[in-house]
Amino acid sequence: MRYFTKQQGQKEAVPVDLESLGQDRYRLTVNGKTFQVDALSVDQGTLSLLVDGQSYNVEFEENGDEIGTLVRGQVNRTDVADERKLRMRAAAGSFSVEGRQVILAPMPGKVVKVLVKVGEEVKEGQGLVVVEAMKMENELKSPKAGKVTEVFAKEGTAVENNAKLVVVE
Structure with a gap:
């Protein structure tokens, strides 16, 4: 599935491709760079990720299309949309x-x-x-x-x- 993400301060949306490999494993491609990701839900709002051998605990919350994440003490806010949602936003942009x-x-x-x-x-x-x-x-x-x-x-x-x-x- 293709998504487009935009963090606060970014001018352009970044394409992100996410492909399930089964058993909580994913292939994640961001701007042409591919990562292997193992994801395990620890509890509601927290994931344990293994990204190319590096371990991360990620706390997150969703607020509409925006996802807030806390990773290694740093908070990020990211707008996430698929292609359909981007088209809908563009159509509604004049309203x-x-x-x-x-x-x-x-x-x-x-x-x-x-x-x-x-x-x-x-x-x-x-x-x-x-x-x-x-x-x-x-x-x-x-x-x-x-x-x-x-x-x-x-x-x-x-x-x-x-x-x-x-x-x-």
Whole structure:
């Protein structure tokens, strides 16, 4: 199966081919370089990987098309899409959200940082609030350009799944 991945800060998506070899073994090709991977699920959200003889423990969480990983103390956020999803995104690219947008907590966690204030003008994709969940920080971004009309998030407080954090109009 072919996927396209893009880490934060990357300009271009990278093609990744993943082929199952059976019994938790895979052939992974990234930018033309091939790796042999043995994968074992340790528990929910954690994999033990053996990549060309090197051992890695990887903690991960999925948030829509984005996958957050923790490998050897380093956190990475990667957008992952197959060819069909890329075509759908391109087709939807000309549409934008309108009206009042309420940004909700994607899962239970703790508000680490509030990046905006009431009355502030924001751009589409601008960070609004950072929530820590499952040992990973998630920056929640504005789905549209507009003005912040309400801020419910307070730094250091715990939030439940779907808690209101910020409103952009």
